């Protein structure tokens with residue numbers, strides 16, 4: 001169910017002599033808190049100022065007991081200024097079991113109620129566990145020292161509360177008391193389980209600073225990180241109220257330990273009541289206002305309260321330590337039997353008084369009853385299963401996640417290396433097999449070719465050859481070094497399917513590895529430089545730490561003093577307003593404004609001296625850089641390994657290729673194409689003689705025709721070669737030349753086919769084409785063709801020839817376009833790679849510059865702070881030395897004020913000049929102002945100075 005977070009406001013009682021300073025009142029009927037400035041704040045429970053502890057509990061928290069027993073999580077959070085009774089409300093005055101129960105706070109009352117409720121459900125098995133921790137900054141400390149403790153009764157819990165209270169750190173810590181209630185009961189054959197938690201958070205009051213937000217509005221920000229983050233969570237949750245915030249990704253819970261622990265209380269699954277404790281005094285007006293404004297936001301938050309229950313079916317007996325129980329039972333039986341013997345002897349003895357004799361007889365009877373009971377009850381007893389503790393993600397889960405992530409990464413790396421080995425070995429085997437194939441193929445092809453024209457081998461690819469092989473069109477892959485191994489895989493997969501020998505691709509991959517290695521080396525040296533710069537800065541920060549701390553301390557003191565002055569001025573101002581004394585009101589208002597500005601400046605100075613997380617951040621950034629470096633070095637090692645493997649393979653293949661070429665050449669030398677043809681013809685003659693299908697005259701005629709055809713073919717090739725030569729000499733071919741080239745190619749191919757046909761006739765083979773024609777062609781169409789006259793046939797052939805040339809030409813154009821696109825793609829990939837590399841270099845250069853600027857800034861800051869840490873007079877001189885004084889715009893009459901104002905103005909200016917731009921944007925910019933004193937009045941004038 002969706003339930004709003006409830007708020008209650010308790011006003012801290014004031015001493016009698018202080019009642020005229022009261023500026024807060026509560027209306028218990030309308031549940032509204034009224035302020036002296038006529039503002040009013042609606043809340044769920046407006047408690048009266050003289051409200052007793054019992055009323056506070058019964059009105060606000062008592063209903064939560066039922067929720068807890070039903071299995072829902074409940075939460076009580078106390079908020080407010082320091083000293084307004086938060087701990088008093090939760091625990092009571094210095095809680096002690098012996099102290100009056102009427103003074104007991106919410107926690108002891110709640111515990112008592114819970115135990116009373118537990119008694120009402122006798123059929124259930126209950127267990128109560130208690131934990132109590134305190135949160136100091138970002139550290140969590142166990143107040144009980146032993147984590148979660150099981151408590152069998154109320155006094156156990158009260159004793160633990162006493163123990164915990166003695167361990168609470170004064171002031172600075174938030175505390176979180178949790179009570180976990182487990183209940184189990186059997187319904188028919190099932191076991192019902194409910195686990196619910198009641199948490200009580202006592203949030204320590206935090207100091208506030210005034211800052212200007214982006215709209216120039218003054219904002220109060222708590223200095224405690226936990227409260228600050230809680231404020232942000234509350235703001236975000238209240239702004240998103242009504243919308244879906246199921247995943248809470250944008251709620252900054254994880255930014256502090258406190259909010260991580262309170263996640264369920266705000267926007268989570270708990271039924272929550274926020275107890276706001278406020279001071280009614282005028283002097284605490286700002287703090288009260290802050291608390292009430294936060295309470296207003298809290299009421300807008302909706303929690304989704306659920307019952308934490310589950311059911312189990314198995315018998316629970318198995319889960320107990322059966323052996324242990326049996327052993328204990330046996331021992332007990334033995335003891336009881338021994339006792340029985342003893343008792344019987346005693347009873348028979350007359351020495352015992354009668355009352356004791358009776359007691360013993362009673363005991364013996366009870367024992368007999370128990371034995372009877374056990375022997376009768378053959379059914380095993382049902383016992384309850386132990387609830388397994390659910391380990392929820394704690395605030396340090398990110399660390400364990402990081403470790404897991406690291407382990408995963410190293411495992412992935414190992415898998416990658418193994419896969420790479422496997423792939424290389426497979427490729428080796430495949431390429432060995434392919435090389436053998438190629439050798440055989442090339443020799444066979446050469447033997448069939450009837451011409452020895454070099455240009456023929458080079459140029460005429462034939463009709464099917466016009467479609468380029470995948471190897472020729474191999475896309476140039478992106479050279480992104482980080483994805484290089486992936487690319488090898490794709491590339492090599494392509495190769496396996498398209499080319500027999502991945503030699504060229506291997507060369508390409510090797511080239512890519514070399515490029516990647518070069519880039520990697522640059523990155524390594526770049527990162528090494530960055531690491532050095534960071535280490536230097538770190539050294540400096542550590543060196544300057546003490547000076548900064550002491551300066552910070554001084555500014556802190558000054559801030560506290562100014563805050564007091566500011567509060568006094570504010571109180572005077574409010575009093576003047578209440579008294580409607582306009583003159584004084586104006587005067588104090590000016591004073592408040594001036595003090596506010598001064599306070600802000602001093603806060604800025606204090607913030608500058610604050611190291612905050614700078615050192616930690618730098619440390620973690622250094623750590624990250626070192627890790628990156630490690631990764632790059634690992635990557636380098638791996639790639640170098642692959643490089644040497646590829647180099648070796650390429651070398652081996654090169655040797656194999658030259659060897660195979662040599663063997664093919666020797667084969668060619670032995671059997672020139674002419675001799676091959678002669679051999680073929682001889683073979684065909686032999687076949688022919690056996691077939692005796694053609695006479696000698698017809699055979700000679702066929703040979704003569706073949707010779708003529710070859711001559712024509714050689715002439716055509718010669719012509720084609722001439723055009724080829726022209727294009728090789730970088731002369732662009734015109735359209736008709738291009739077309740001629742294709743015509744020659746097509747004609748050569750046609751003549752080859754005719755020669756092949758005639759050769760097969762000479763050999764006495766049934767020409768394949770005839771078979772095909774008989775089986776597949778449309779007989780009607782064939783008959784028509786045969787009826788065509790010679791002239792008509794010639795025209796038809798010519799038309800087909802032209803059509804083929806057209807097709808070839810358009811296909812060639814398409815190929816050219818594809819090549820063009822491929823080369824564009826290659827260029828773009830190269831440019832992208834170059835740009836990303838340059839970007840990386842620029843980025844790391846910028847990072848180095850920022851760090852070195854920070855270093856300069858640190859050095860100067862150190863000088864300034866060293867001067868500030870000494871006495872005031874020295875301060876001024878020290879600052880003058882560092883910064884000069886030409887831009888000072890403040891003119892204040894009082895000497896000490898002059899020093900302060902000058903200091904601030906110079907420091908602000910110095911900060912703006914020297915801080916890196918990023919830091920300037922983070923820090924609030926102090927407005928340029930001219931301050932003068934006239935007739936005891938501080939006059940502030942805003943100056944527009946660019």
Ligand SMILES: Nc1ncnc2c1ncn2[C@@H]1O[C@H](COP(=O)(O)OP(=O)(O)OP(=O)(O)O)[C@@H](O)[C@H]1O
Nearest residue numbers: 012013081082083084085086087088093171204205
């Ligand atoms: N309603 C009250 N009735 C009686 N005494 C009170 C009441 N509220 C507060 N006090 C007393 O005021 C003092 C300060 O209260 P308490 O320590 O509970 O404040 P706090 O808000 O918890 O302060 P801090 O945030 O500094 O821990 C205590 O001595 C407490 O007993």
